[in-house]
Structure formats: structure tokens, C-alpha cells
Amino acid sequence: MKSQDSAALFTGATHAPAPLSGEEKEHLAKEIELTSDVALDAPPWLEPDLKNSLGTRYAEVMATLQNRAPVFLRVNRKAATLASAQESLANDGVETQPCLTAPFALKVVVGERRVPQSAAWAAGLIEVQDAASQAVCEALPLDADMRVLDYCAGGGGKALAIADIAQVRVFAHDADPGRMSEIPDRAKRAGVKISRLSTAEAVLQAPFDLVLCDVPCSGSGAWRRSPEGKWKLTQDALSDYSDLQYKIFTQAAELVSETGILAYATCSIIGPENTDQIDRFCAEHPEWRILIRKQFLPSPDGDGFFVACLTRGDRPA
Known part of the structure; x- marks a missing residue:
């Protein structure tokens, strides 16, 4: 607090x-030096x-994670162009x-709350x-006619994107159906077909040309969307994530065809969940x-x- 600010507030007048x-004024005038973990809102145990x-981008990335996350949309290329989607959204005040991070990405700068009520949303032109x-x-x-399995599909965001990118057959699986x-x-709104599979069905349908494992993780790349996540994360939890990730990764490998592709993804920026897992597997x-x-770091143009x-x-x- 600046001295002029405190003088204006602490007047003793009325209430x-x-x-x-x-002594209090002298204390307020001192520059407070915060440790890096405090200044950058990083759990001390995780800072190393x-x-x-x-690396050298530590301070930059951690500062980015202290800001509010933008809202991004994916334009359904089978139904619209970037320009036509923007025009439709603008008509509804959005x-x-x-956004250069991805070829069909749009960043919402005004009216993000209007997106779910927009005509573009109802017509399947966009996805959040x-x-x-x-x-x-x-x-x-991705190649045409591939059989692609999203092994940890969740709500299907990546499965929908894959179905939009290429003429492939998309299957979705999740440990929690x-x-x-x-x-x-x-999928119906987007005009694509995605077949949901149980674990037993995924085994029967194997092998696949590409299996994507978007594994459970710390979520560190998206901490600005859930800032409490960094403080709820513990060393034991990170270790548990690591064990689960590797287990899923090795299970998924068994579903890939002999010449197929095994893909591993997280929304994490922590090496033990990313490069370390790949190095161990290889x-x-x-x-x-x-x-x-590839590692995408949190920025104004996307999460980690x-x-x-x-x-x-x-x-x-």
C-alpha cells in the first residue's frame, strides 16, 4: 500500500x-520481497x-496461470468456415x-455467456x-478411413474434434462409461458419428489404427480454470497419477495395430507426467x-x- 493511500484511509474521521x-507507516513503506513460490502462487513442494x-519460461508460465482463462471455440469445418462462424456469432452478440494455436480455433473476446444461446451453437457450427x-x-x-479409439474419452471433446478433422471412424471408451x-x-449436433464402447467391446473391436490416451493428470496446464487444483494436489496424488497414466498407456498399446499409432496426451506441464512417461515406455x-x-505451454492463446x-x-x- 502506498503511503498516500494509507493516509487517505486511516484518518480517524467518522468511521x-x-x-x-x-512505526506502522515505516513498515508499510518497506518493499516486501516475496519468495518465488509465493509471488508465482506455486506449491513449494512442486516448485522444483x-x-x-x-526452464527459463517458469516465471512467465506461472504468471499466466494467475490470470483468467479465455474461452475458445472450435469451428466445425464440415459445417462452417472461420469467417461464417464469426459472422453468425457476431449476429448474436459474440x-x-x-487463434493461431489451431487452424479452426476462435477466441471469444466479447459475449462468452451468449455462446450456448447462439444460433451457431444450436446449428453445430461450433464447440467449446x-x-x-x-x-x-x-x-x-490421421489418415482417411482410419479406425480411431479415444481411450479416455470423457465428454468426447477430442473425439468430436478428430471426427471433424479427417474422414475416420471414431470410437469412444472411458473407464467410467x-x-x-x-x-x-x-455428435448429433455436430453431424458426426462416434461409437461408444465398453472395455470388453474395445478389446473385441481391436486392433485400431490409432489409439489416443488422454490420461487423467494433475491438470496443471489448466490451473487458471481451477486454481484450487494446485493446492489440492499432493506428492502422493501426483505419484498415483503417474502410476495410473502408465498403466493406461500400456493397456492402450495392446489395442493398437502392428503398424498403428499410440498417442499419449495430458493437460499437464509437469515433466514426470509427460516426457518421463514417454521415455520410460520407450x-x-x-x-x-x-x-x-509436443508441449503446449499456458498462454493467452491456450492452456498447457x-x-x-x-x-x-x-x-x-
């Missing part, structure tokens, strides 16, 4: 607090991992701008999806090699995501 003493993972999440789907090496309950309605399964490995694609075949990198 105002009493004037500050000389974050610094190691983010102003957007293209973070731009970096879209970029993860765009990074997948209830999480996929909205997929049929979302060390223990040397027949697999890395095609793609990681994606890696592996294959046993001779597909060029």
Missing part, C-alpha cells in the same frame, strides 16, 4: 480507522519439478478472433474447446519409437497440453 503510527519442466486441446488433435497423424453420456447428443518397449512429441505419438511401423516421422 475511518485511526491514523497510523510512525515445475522449474525443471518449464465477438471472436482467430481450448485452442491447445484442438492443437493436440490437429497434431495426430457414465462420463460419455453426452457424446450421442454432441525404454521398456524398445519396439516403439517416437513420431511426435502435452502430446506424443509412437509407432512400431515404418511411418515417417
